[in-house]
Amino acid sequence: MPFFYSTGPVENISTSVSLRSVRALVKVLNNDPTIPAPAVVRAFRINGAKVLLFNTVFNVPPNSATLVVPPLVFPNTTTPVRQWEIQISVGGNQSDVLASVWGLNINGDIIAHHRFAHSELTRIDELT
Numbered sequence: 001m002p003f004f005y006s007t008g009p010v011e012n013i014s015t016s017v018s019l020r021s022v023r024a025l026v027k028v029l030n031n032d033p034t035i036p037a038p039a040v041v042r043a044f045r046i047n048g049a050k051v052l053l054f055n056t057v058f059n060v061p062p063n064s065a066t067l068v069v070p071p072l073v074f075p076n077t078t079t080p081v082r083q084w085e086i087q088i089s090v091g092g093n094q095s096d097v098l099a100s101v102w103g104l105n106i107n108g109d110i111i112a113h114h115r116f117a118h119s120e121l122t123r124i125d126e127l128t
Contacts, residue, residue: 002038002091005121007101009046010084010114012072020080021103021114026068028090029098030060037092039099042127043070045081050128053081060097072103086116087127 014020030037036059043054054070072084090097099121103114 002089003094003097004124004126005088005090005099006124007084007086007116008122010103011082012080012084012103012114013082018105018107018109019111019113020105021072021084021111022078022080022106023104024070024072024084024086024114025102025104025110026070026086026088027065027100027102028060028068028088029065030062030092030096031098032062032093032096034062035092035096036061037090037094037097039066039091039097040087040089040127041068041070042087043072044085044087044128045072045074045083046085047082050085053084060092069104078106087124088121089127 101116103111
């Protein structure tokens with residue numbers, strides 16, 4: 001049975017464009033020496049009805065990490081969504097699989113207040 005994680009709702013409102021996320025960096029690290037870890041990453045716009053922006057499925061080989069970069073903008077635009085959520089599913093030897101999420105602004109800079117270390121992600125019952 002996989003483990004499921006969420007950032008929870010993230011506000012993406014600022015008067016400064018340098019403080020708005022337009023992409024997320026999602027890093028999944030598999031520390032198991034022999035077992036691959038299947039993973040799923042989903043990004044949602046959550047202002048109003050929850051809308052799927054991004055969905056990908058991949059495998060993280062043993063003793064390695066995989067990075068995915070979901071967009072946090074309205075489709076076919078560069079306009080950032082006002083609120084977002086990232087959900088992650090990890091399988092394999094779940095106790096050896098860690099994940100983190102980082103917001104990136106339009107310049108590709110990390111936004112510190114949109115950082116979620118593994119211990120800050122919330123366990124959820126399933127992906128939505």
